[in-house]
Amino acid sequence: MGDSRRNSPTPPASLSRLLSGRAATLPERLPSAPGFWRSPVRGVRFTAVLGLVLLVGITLLFVTGLLSYAAYNPDLNPVNDKTPGKGLLGFYLFAWPTGPHWLYRLTQGLHVTVGIVLVPVLLAKLWSVVPRLFALPPVRSLGHALERISLLLLVGGALFQFLTGLLNIQLEYLFPGSFYPLHFYGAWVFFAAFLAHAGLRAPQAVRVLRSGGLSGTVRGDRLEAPLPAAPTLSRRGALAMVGAGSSVLLVTSAGRSFDGPLRRLAVLTPHGAAEPGSGPNGFQINKTAAAVGVTTADTGEGWWLTVSGPAGDLRFTREQLLAMDQHSAALPIACVEGWSTSDQWWRGVRLRDLAALAGYPDQPPGVLVESVQRSGPFRRAALRDNQVRDPRSLLAMRVNGEELSPDHGYPARIIVPAAPGVLNTKWVARLTFGEL
Numbered sequence: 001m002g003d004s005r006r007n008s009p010t011p012p013a014s015l016s017r018l019l020s021g022r023a024a025t026l027p028e029r030l031p032s033a034p035g036f037w038r039s040p041v042r043g044v045r046f047t048a049v050l051g052l053v054l055l056v057g058i059t060l061l062f063v064t065g066l067l068s069y070a071a072y073n074p075d076l077n078p079v080n081d082k083t084p085g086k087g088l089l090g091f092y093l094f095a096w097p098t099g100p101h102w103l104y105r106l107t108q109g110l111h112v113t114v115g116i117v118l119v120p121v122l123l124a125k126l127w128s129v130v131p132r133l134f135a136l137p138p139v140r141s142l143g144h145a146l147e148r149i150s151l152l153l154l155v156g157g158a159l160f161q162f163l164t165g166l167l168n169i170q171l172e173y174l175f176p177g178s179f180y181p182l183h184f185y186g187a188w189v190f191f192a193a194f195l196a197h198a199g200l201r202a203p204q205a206v207r208v209l210r211s212g213g214l215s216g217t218v219r220g221d222r223l224e225a226p227l228p229a230a231p232t233l234s235r236r237g238a239l240a241m242v243g244a245g246s247s248v249l250l251v252t253s254a255g256r257s258f259d260g261p262l263r264r265l266a267v268l269t270p271h272g273a274a275e276p277g278s279g280p281n282g283f284q285i286n287k288t289a290a291a292v293g294v295t296t297a298d299t300g301e302g303w304w305l306t307v308s309g310p311a312g313d314l315r316f317t318r319e320q321l322l323a324m325d326q327h328s329a330a331l332p333i334a335c336v337e338g339w340s341t342s343d344q345w346w347r348g349v350r351l352r353d354l355a356a357l358a359g360y361p362d363q364p365p366g367v368l369v370e371s372v373q374r375s376g377p378f379r380r381a382a383l384r385d386n387q388v389r390d391p392r393s394l395l396a397m398r399v400n401g402e403e404l405s406p407d408h409g410y411p412a413r414i415i416v417p418a419a420p421g422v423l424n425t426k427w428v429a430r431l432t433f434g435e436l
């Protein structure tokens, strides 16, 4: 079977020397030598399966990633914008809706989980084509040079996006501030190269799989080893291993978006704070009060809320806020890092009621929210008018029937349906309606 694969009846001299078992000379041991890559698993059929999985998965990653940026409402106020130099790349931004209330939980849970689960597929895809990266001559023509540059952006872009994403989930502080722009610009470069490659190769991938599935050879297949070693694993078996790897990653990461035993399985995706305890406040914490330097001196007896608008600066103590109309909303916390909680039962004052006190009795505008926290990227956030107007958007003072704990934002925090965690400011000190 091995011989029928080659068009030339006599193998090149370097191959016959390898075949005859003589010690290989240096050029034959280089990755550009025809006999260097020998796995019989390689072949365009194998690559095609992986490519089609990536086509679906990476498109989903790109879309959910861009949605995550839109969900921050970056065009509303510079305090929300982690990529101020986005320029024309922000063309698609839109007003992030407030429903369904689990929207960001879904989109960002998918983004991070799919990104993790695709790692074995990406690595297998790169493994399947790696001989091509060393093929000689490196450049045959201008067209070929352009193709190789696009492949450099494709492979480099894929590694860059996956690495920055994974490192950010694990080590939030590795790229202080710069993660968002890096990952955002990287996404556009990578996806452009990805689309060009997929546009060229997807029809071929579908064609080879339609005609004969996984096994057997394809005429002129450049990915197949010219000198295959004896098989130890079928292509089907190799794909099953990739699938098993992805399944293990799925089971050990997806649980961060669910409560109960599933969350305990999610050992691969930690986040900011230690595991929360039990009880009404026993759900996940991003940063504790201590971690961001918020003390009881800031949030204790001397705390008050300032509400500003056309009616001037109004001050409220916690008792005064608790004496206002209290409303409830069942809403999750959904962090950009992909973890989320199930719906928690929040209770407090509606943002639109506070807007009315500030001088906007109907059709309230957006609001700038500021925390007692003195430094750190998430101490301020701007909410859009649709978020202020939603009756489920609260300045919450209680959760699940109890006072907010210090780590969940006592004395008062924002909770808005469908919004990313960053917009749910904790330890609120001031609300400025209008003037965004």
Ligand code: HEM
Pocket (backbone or CB within 6 Å): 044, 047, 048, 050, 051, 052, 053, 054, 055, 058, 122, 125, 126, 129, 132, 133, 151, 154, 155, 158, 194, 197, 198, 201, 202, 204, 205, 222, 223
């Ligand atoms: C992270 C995404 C991807 C990376 C990094 C990647 C990388 C590569 C590289 C470096 C090659 C070798 C090109 C050459 O021959 O010089 C290749 C080949 C190929 N790719 Fe991809 N690829 C990706 C996604 C896809 C997708 C989405 C598809 C199709 C749906 C696909 C289908 C193919 C096919 C069929 C070949 C074989 C071309 C041939 O006959 O030589 N790839 N890929």
Ligand SMILES: Nc1nc2c(c(=O)[nH]1)N[C@H]1C(S)=C(S)[C@@H](COP(=O)(O)O)O[C@H]1N2
Pocket (backbone or CB within 6 Å): 283, 284, 285, 286, 287, 292, 333, 334, 335, 336, 371, 373, 376, 378, 379, 380, 407, 408, 409, 420, 421, 422, 423, 424, 425, 426, 427
């Ligand atoms: N003041 C302040 N509020 C904040 C943050 C912060 O660092 N400081 N982190 C935000 C982020 S990123 C998330 S995911 C949520 C997490 O809320 P939790 O810790 O109550 O779960 O709080 C948000 N509110």
Ligand SMILES: [Mo]
Pocket (backbone or CB within 6 Å): 286, 334, 335, 336, 337, 421, 422
């Ligand atoms: Mo977050």
